[in-house]
Amino acid sequence: MLPSLYEYLLYLGDNTLILGHRNSEWCGHGPALELDIALTNISLDLIGQARLYYQYAASETAWQSEDTIAYLRDAHQFRNLLLVEQPNGDWAHTILRQFLFSSFQHHLYNYLRESSDPTIAAISNKSYKEVAYHLRWSSEWVIRMGDGTQESHQRMLTALEDLWMFTGEFFLPAPYEDQLPTGIQPLPAPLMQGFWMDRIKEVFSAAGLPVPASPGFQSGGKTGRHTEYLGYVLAEMQFLQRAYPGSNW
Amino acid sequence: MPTEQTQESYFQDKIDREVRIEPTDWMPDNYRKALIRQISQHAHSEIVGMLPEANWITRAPNLKRKAALLAKVQDEAGHGLYLYAACETLGITRDELYEQLHSGKAKYSSIFNYPTLTWADIGAIGWLVDGAAIMNQVPLCRASYGPYSRAMVRICKEESFHQRQGFDIMLTLCRGTEAQRGMAQDALNRWWWPSLMMFGPRDDDSPHSAQSMKWKIKRNSNDELRQRFVDITTEQAQFLGISIPDPELALDPETGHYRYGAINWEEFKAIIAGQGPCNRQRLEARKTAWADGAWVREAALAHSQKRAAGTSAGAPLADPSGVARSGPTGATSAETNLSNPQPAPYVK
Ligand SMILES: [Fe+2]
Numbered sequence: 001m002l003p004s005l006y007e008y009l010l011y012l013g014d015n016t017l018i019l020g021h022r023n024s025e026w027c028g029h030g031p032a033l034e035l036d037i038a039l040t041n042i043s044l045d046l047i048g049q050a051r052l053y054y055q056y057a058a059s060e061t062a063w064q065s066e067d068t069i070a071y072l073r074d075a076h077q078f079r080n081l082l083l084v085e086q087p088n089g090d091w092a093h094t095i096l097r098q099f100l101f102s103s104f105q106h107h108l109y110n111y112l113r114e115s116s117d118p119t120i121a122a123i124s125n126k127s128y129k130e131v132a133y134h135l136r137w138s139s140e141w142v143i144r145m146g147d148g149t150q151e152s153h154q155r156m157l158t159a160l161e162d163l164w165m166f167t168g169e170f171f172l173p174a175p176y177e178d179q180l181p182t183g184i185q186p187l188p189a190p191l192m193q194g195f196w197m198d199r200i201k202e203v204f205s206a207a208g209l210p211v212p213a214s215p216g217f218q219s220g221g222k223t224g225r226h227t228e229y230l231g232y233v234l235a236e237m238q239f240l241q242r243a244y245p246g247s248n249w
Numbered sequence: 250m251p252t253e254q255t256q257e258s259y260f261q262d263k264i265d266r267e268v269r270i271e272p273t274d275w276m277p278d279n280y281r282k283a284l285i286r287q288i289s290q291h292a293h294s295e296i297v298g299m300l301p302e303a304n305w306i307t308r309a310p311n312l313k314r315k316a317a318l319l320a321k322v323q324d325e326a327g328h329g330l331y332l333y334a335a336c337e338t339l340g341i342t343r344d345e346l347y348e349q350l351h352s353g354k355a356k357y358s359s360i361f362n363y364p365t366l367t368w369a370d371i372g373a374i375g376w377l378v379d380g381a382a383i384m385n386q387v388p389l390c391r392a393s394y395g396p397y398s399r400a401m402v403r404i405c406k407e408e409s410f411h412q413r414q415g416f417d418i419m420l421t422l423c424r425g426t427e428a429q430r431g432m433a434q435d436a437l438n439r440w441w442w443p444s445l446m447m448f449g450p451r452d453d454d455s456p457h458s459a460q461s462m463k464w465k466i467k468r469n470s471n472d473e474l475r476q477r478f479v480d481i482t483t484e485q486a487q488f489l490g491i492s493i494p495d496p497e498l499a500l501d502p503e504t505g506h507y508r509y510g511a512i513n514w515e516e517f518k519a520i521i522a523g524q525g526p527c528n529r530q531r532l533e534a535r536k537t538a539w540a541d542g543a544w545v546r547e548a549a550l551a552h553s554q555k556r557a558a559g560t561s562a563g564a565p566l567a568d569p570s571g572v573a574r575s576g577p578t579g580a581t582s583a584e585t586n587l588s589n590p591q592p593a594p595y596v597k
């Protein structure tokens with residue numbers, strides 16, 4: 001497998017694993033039982049997507065598996081966007097993080113469905129339906145909270161201030177993206193920004209929220225330079241694999 | 250007008266003939282109260298029961314187990330929803346039921362006041378706790394109250410899946426390394442006796458049982474069900490190759506049942522009275538989730554009111570999914586409608 005393709009698969013899988021993991025921290029603690037169930041559904045979809053990308057990435061080496069990829073790499077080897085590793089915060093942060101990511105992922109998968117790599121095309125095609133639902137659900141909640149009460153509106157503004165800075169990275173191609181053979185990622189990342197922004201504007205306007213003028217200036221996750229939060233996510237997630245190496249579970 | 254007495258005997262006659270009682274049917278006040286108590290206690294147990302298991306979601310040892318555990322805990326949330334909905338048909342709201350849980354007035358199963366210390370606890374809970382729950386609940390699929398019995402049918406199907414999943418975790422550990430076997434044995438040591446307590450007090454000390462049996466909201470006695478559980482799990486433990494922490498456990502050749510040692514009812518009572526290892530922590534977690542979620546629920550309500558009055562900040566989305574598409578896979582109106590008691594479909 002081409003190194004650039006391998007890293008690109010890690011990028012796709014790490015995004016959904018880490019976001020799925022973060023969302024799963026809510027399980028049992030959501031603001032209402034229905035919301036607990038809905039967010040857990042999204043976690044399950046995301047972790048399921050990660051497994052498919054990892055299985056593909058691991059398919060050409062005998063010693064690798066979805067689990068060695070998820071559990072035996074350290075923070076600098078993860079390729080996920082900085083956004084998805086940010087802490088859950090309150091429900092406003094969690095929902096906004098989901099919305100910002102889903103609105104990007106929705107366009108990304110839409111194009112990846114046409115990928116010249118048949119496995120990526122198949123995984124993205126299957127996952128596209130899930131992502132469309134995540135996008136719809138998170139959009140509705142952004143609108144509810146933006147429009148709802150003064151408190152919810154204020155909380156959304158705070159979340160926006162905390163998270164918007166991580167969105168620029170979506171559209172900065174990592175070296176492995178530039179090195180991918182043409183056709184694997186049919187639309188280069190920078191060209192997706194316009195579509196993404198259309199969706200942001202539409203939902204924020206329905207929510208009565210401002211579209212921040214500042215650029216999303218934080219980046220590094222795609223090349224392994226993460227925020228401090230990721231190390232703790234991994235310490236928790238990888239605990240058993242690290243403490244009892246080589247065991248079956 | 251039929252007198253109270255004839256109504257009551259007509260009611261009991263229906264029960265004796267195995268005719269289901271439905272929400273709009275006449276029922277004695279005490280029947281209604283007993284049902285609310287039993288169903289809500291059961292509903293609370295489902296949602297408090299999410300906590301000890303959710304404790305291991307972020308630390309599950311591989312991706313397959315992580316997904317399975319997430320789906321399982323989500324099932325328990327769904328069980329809570331079905332049961333709260335069944336309870337609401339008796340004329341009490343979900344908010345009132347939560348209030349009873351948070352104030353300590355309503356109880357939940359004492360088993361969830363024990364901590365989950367290692368990954369093997371997730372196996373032991375599935376195997377023993379879901380196993381005991383099935384034994385308690387299968388007879389309730391024929392409970393006399395229609396909405397309750399129908400909820401139980403759906404729940405029991407999922408519980409047996411949970412039980413198999415838990416047993417599979419135990420089996421993998423027991424076929425694993427020395428350290429993993431030690432983990433499995435330790436979990437069995439801690440969960441065995443609390444699991445036996447799940448069937449409730451001894452028959453001669455069970456205050457509500459006789460009336461509940463007459464009303465058919467209970468079908469078997471506590472001791473009967475407990476014996477069935479001991480018989481089955483003892484042989485499963487032998488298969489796993491781990492030992493049940495009861496020196497008196499032995500097959501009685503005359504009855505064909507396993508005799509077991511004395512249960513520590515003092516411990517059981519202490520936990521019911523709030524003195525278990527995690528009582529305070531569990532209740533705090535539920536209260537915190539509810540209190541922290543208040544602004545979210547208020548926002549949803551305020552938004553729907555504004556939408557109805559046409560005073561929203563913005564226009565509704567023309568195409569909420571962002572693309573023209575039909576029937577999203579995981580979506581029902583439940584995710585967006587807070588008052589809809591239907592849970593989202595499960596992903597297994
Ligand atoms: Fe359950």
Ligand SMILES: [Fe+2]
Pocket residue numbers: 325379407408411
């Ligand atoms: Fe269960």
